[in-house]
Amino acid sequence: MTSRLLTSEECDTIRAEPTPQDKMRRLYSVIRGWSNTEKDILYILLKKYYSSMTGDLEKRELTEKEHFVDRHRWALIYRIHLIDPILDGLMTRSLLTSEECDTIRAQPTPKEKMRRLYSVIRWWSNTDKDILYNILKKHNPSVIGDLLERGKSHHYFTI
The missing domain is CATH 1.10.533.10 (Death Domain, Fas)
Incomplete structure (x- = not known):
């Protein structure tokens, strides 16, 4: 993910994390300040290259309370x-x-x-x-x- 959205330093920092969960936490801390357009681009890339992960994230339990x-x-x-x-x-x-x-x-x-x-x-x-x-x-x-x-x-x- 060395697009213009992430700097080389940010990519290196994310890659250096020991577990996938830690990598995602670090990525999340980086993207918090991004615009919605930048987040949309990231989402499209994740969907393209990690569809099983995004599919799991998109699934949510139905609750009768939720409209x-x-x-x-x-x-x-x-x-x-x-x-x-x-x-x-x-x-x-x-x-x-x-x-x-x-x-x-x-x-x-x-x-x-x-x-x-x-x-x-x-x-x-x-x-x-x-x-x-x-x-x-x-x-x-x-x-x-x-x-x-x-x-x-x-x-x-x-x-």
Whole structure:
């Protein structure tokens, strides 16, 4: 992983760690300060070269307490591309302020917009998340349908 994202010194420090777990801990300490775009690039590289590891990391136990939009957070961030109809629906139902919508819309990519939306909905009630789910289902039925199918068979979406 000697890309421009890591310096030679950082690579050497990571490689010097004695165990794979220590290497990952060291890598994590390096990437904490990275931008989301840089983290996305790293994720794509890990997915390409270490798919079994990323597959294991993406699997999460289903709990009845965890809401659909929380359980499928990463899949929704990566798969939802049309954000404006979702924001309009949430604003119509008074779940987002116009300022929150403007802040989300100002983000440069759909992934960034979804990440910003998730920063807003983190503390919403399940009732509010149900409304978001229904809006997502209305505007992205194939994505939601796919996630529901995978959930029934206890498999998770992999990016």
